[in-house]
Amino acid sequence: MSFVLVQVIVGGLLLGAVYALFSSGLTLVWGMMNIVNFAHGDFVMLGMYVAFMVFTLFGAGPLAGAPIAALLLATLGVIVYFGLIRDIMKGPMLAQILGTFGLALLLRYSVFWWFGANFLSLPQNIVGGTFAVFGLRIEASRLLAGVVALLVTLGLHLLLTRTSLGSKMLAVAEDSTAAQLMGIRPDTMQAIAWAIAAGATGLAGALIATFFYIVPTVGETLGIVAFVTVSLGGFGSVPGALVAGLLIGVIEQLSAYLIGAVYKDIVVYALFLSFLWFRPQGLMGKS
Amino acid sequence: MRRLLWASVLLAAAIAYPLLFSTPFHQRLGALVLLYAIAASAWNIVGGYAGQVSVGHVVFFGCGAYAAMGAYAHFALSPLVGIPAGIVFAVAIAAIIGVPTLRLSGHYFSMATIAVAELVRLVVTNTDYLGAAVGLSGPTVPRNVFDLSFISALPYYYLFLAILSLTLLITWWMTNSRMGFYLRAIKDSERAARSLGAPASRTKLYAFMLSAGLTSVAGALYAMMFGFVDPESGLGILISVKLLIMAALGGAGLLFGPLVGAAILVPLEEISNNLLGGSGAGLTFVVYGAIIVLIARFQPGGVLALANRLWERRGKAAKATLEAGASHAP
Numbered sequence A: 001m002s003f004v005l006v007q008v009i010v011g012g013l014l015l016g017a018v019y020a021l022f023s024s025g026l027t028l029v030w031g032m033m034n035i036v037n038f039a040h041g042d043f044v045m046l047g048m049y050v051a052f053m054v055f056t057l058f059g060a061g062p063l064a065g066a067p068i069a070a071l072l073l074a075t076l077g078v079i080v081y082f083g084l085i086r087d088i089m090k091g092p093m094l095a096q097i098l099g100t101f102g103l104a105l106l107l108r109y110s111v112f113w114w115f116g117a118n119f120l121s122l123p124q125n126i127v128g129g130t131f132a133v134f135g136l137r138i139e140a141s142r143l144l145a146g147v148v149a150l151l152v153t154l155g156l157h158l159l160l161t162r163t164s165l166g167s168k169m170l171a172v173a174e175d176s177t178a179a180q181l182m183g184i185r186p187d188t189m190q191a192i193a194w195a196i197a198a199g200a201t202g203l204a205g206a207l208i209a210t211f212f213y214i215v216p217t218v219g220e221t222l223g224i225v226a227f228v229t230v231s232l233g234g235f236g237s238v239p240g241a242l243v244a245g246l247l248i249g250v251i252e253q254l255s256a257y258l259i260g261a262v263y264k265d266i267v268v269y270a271l272f273l274s275f276l277w278f279r280p281q282g283l284m285g286k287s
Numbered sequence B: 001m002r003r004l005l006w007a008s009v010l011l012a013a014a015i016a017y018p019l020l021f022s023t024p025f026h027q028r029l030g031a032l033v034l035l036y037a038i039a040a041s042a043w044n045i046v047g048g049y050a051g052q053v054s055v056g057h058v059v060f061f062g063c064g065a066y067a068a069m070g071a072y073a074h075f076a077l078s079p080l081v082g083i084p085a086g087i088v089f090a091v092a093i094a095a096i097i098g099v100p101t102l103r104l105s106g107h108y109f110s111m112a113t114i115a116v117a118e119l120v121r122l123v124v125t126n127t128d129y130l131g132a133a134v135g136l137s138g139p140t141v142p143r144n145v146f147d148l149s150f151i152s153a154l155p156y157y158y159l160f161l162a163i164l165s166l167t168l169l170i171t172w173w174m175t176n177s178r179m180g181f182y183l184r185a186i187k188d189s190e191r192a193a194r195s196l197g198a199p200a201s202r203t204k205l206y207a208f209m210l211s212a213g214l215t216s217v218a219g220a221l222y223a224m225m226f227g228f229v230d231p232e233s234g235l236g237i238l239i240s241v242k243l244l245i246m247a248a249l250g251g252a253g254l255l256f257g258p259l260v261g262a263a264i265l266v267p268l269e270e271i272s273n274n275l276l277g278g279s280g281a282g283l284t285f286v287v288y289g290a291i292i293v294l295i296a297r298f299q300p301g302g303v304l305a306l307a308n309r310l311w312e313r314r315g316k317a318a319k320a321t322l323e324a325g326a327s328h329a330p
Helices: A003-033 A040-058 A062-088 A095-117 A140-161 A164-174 A176-181 A186-209 A217-234 A238-258 A261-278 B002-020 B024-049 B058-077 B079-101 B108-127 B155-175 B178-188 B191-194 B200-226 B230-237 B238-251 B257-298 B302-328
Strands: A130-132 A138-139
Touching: A003 A040, A003 A138, A003 A140, A003 A164, A003 A186, A003 A217, A003 A238, A040 A062, A040 A095, A040 A186, A040 A217, A062 A095, A062 A140, A062 A186, A062 B257, A095 A217, A095 B108, A095 B257, A130 A176, A138 A140, A140 A186, A140 A238, A140 B257, A164 A176, A164 A186, A176 A186, A217 A238, A217 A261, A217 B108, A217 B238, A217 B302, A261 B079, A261 B108, B002 B024, B002 B155, B024 B155, B024 B178, B024 B257, B058 B079, B058 B108, B058 B200, B058 B230, B058 B238, B079 B108, B079 B200, B108 B230, B108 B238, B155 B178, B155 B200, B178 B191, B178 B200, B191 B200, B200 B230, B200 B257, B230 B238, B238 B257, B238 B302, B257 B302
Parallel strands: none
Antiparallel strands: A130 A138
């Protein structure tokens, strides 16, 4: 295998870890409440803008921007849950899709209106340049994003499977009435799930803000990436999202390198549609 | 019978409108309302009646628009020739998306339609035959009346009115056919409908294909009126959004819902664009987003459903007072 190809694959894995991080938020909410957040990609977009604002206001890099973005987005997640999701959850499918889709438009075009449609970017060297590992040239910002995203995704998996909070959330996902009888408040658990899901997007957005283009409509593309990841990994499964996210990151970077940058989104969308045709339950889902 | 009366009053008002408001601005506005009402009514068949929220209807819109302009640009034919071609493309694409996704939960369908819309937009933007990012133009100087290139909006207005009436007739006919009954049963409970023998997937697919074909006609008409199509105006995801919000605001699953929605939103957008200029583009969609959220949260049935309910309540109240009065009578 050529050396450049290895370089491209490593880049894909690092980006894929970030995809996995924000997709696990989507899969958590979907698996637990059977609701799909069409504004998920726009939450990531907000995370990017928070990182941008933190830099322009305080001159601080993603080490400060990421926790702030995570906190702000988690708060937004709770607000969205109590203000909108809790009510439309019980409503018809049309109301569910309209609700989160309208939220996506609201967020996307509020940012558009405020910041304009121009591409923004953070300085390249904000996390300290590029260095070589075994001869591979890796940007520090991408390495930081990939490693942090991987650790947080794994942490999220442990939180859901190994802690009492995770068990409670699982119980609500299984049967919220039964959970209520056991003394668990479904409302609180679902609000926590929204906080975690939105916090993950904020973190992911702030992490990629250092090397991704920042534009109000980026959420649309990222939202589709999250959806592809979740449907590939099987909904409700964080490990599935992790594997699928890494895979999509690699496929995207490889097709950008081999076919051309314009076609990387085309490849991902086509992959998604072919998956819907042949394996709608996802890579790890049961048929 | 009363519905027929209402429909004829509405039609008469629509025919009279451009004669009463004869300025170019009002005629153009009226034509745009009717055009969006056609597309939103087409969306309503699958989104409202079948309950499958498509966010990719712009693909079908684009099929019609590109076929109409392509017929002129590549074959020097009347854009009208493109209409049947557009319908064929749209129905074929609907079948390709619909067969796998309509078996799955509604969310998959919505997301798959977004992915298809973006996929088609990206492919067209990189295809030179379809004009790439610049798009295709129609006849600038009409060779004859079949080029459908008019300076005044009036001919478009009546053409759109005729097509809208046809679309609503087809929709009405569909709701009263066996297919309409199946769709209603499926929307209430797909499992129950299946167990009673309604062919759920097939019925939803037919509704999707019918809706796609009608949407492509709207796209062709749009391209004829504006004389060109490019990836943004023919395949941009925001067009899907507009159709969806018009139907939902007016009342998804109601015959006149999309028309009511278009009659509210198109003037709103024109006015806000006139007042705010180019900088208002973002703000218009902020308002759109807020309206969608509010409908979903408080009034998922739309304006028309709310009006119906108020009307019935008033009717009941009037009846109640009447009965109360009657019982008190000696």
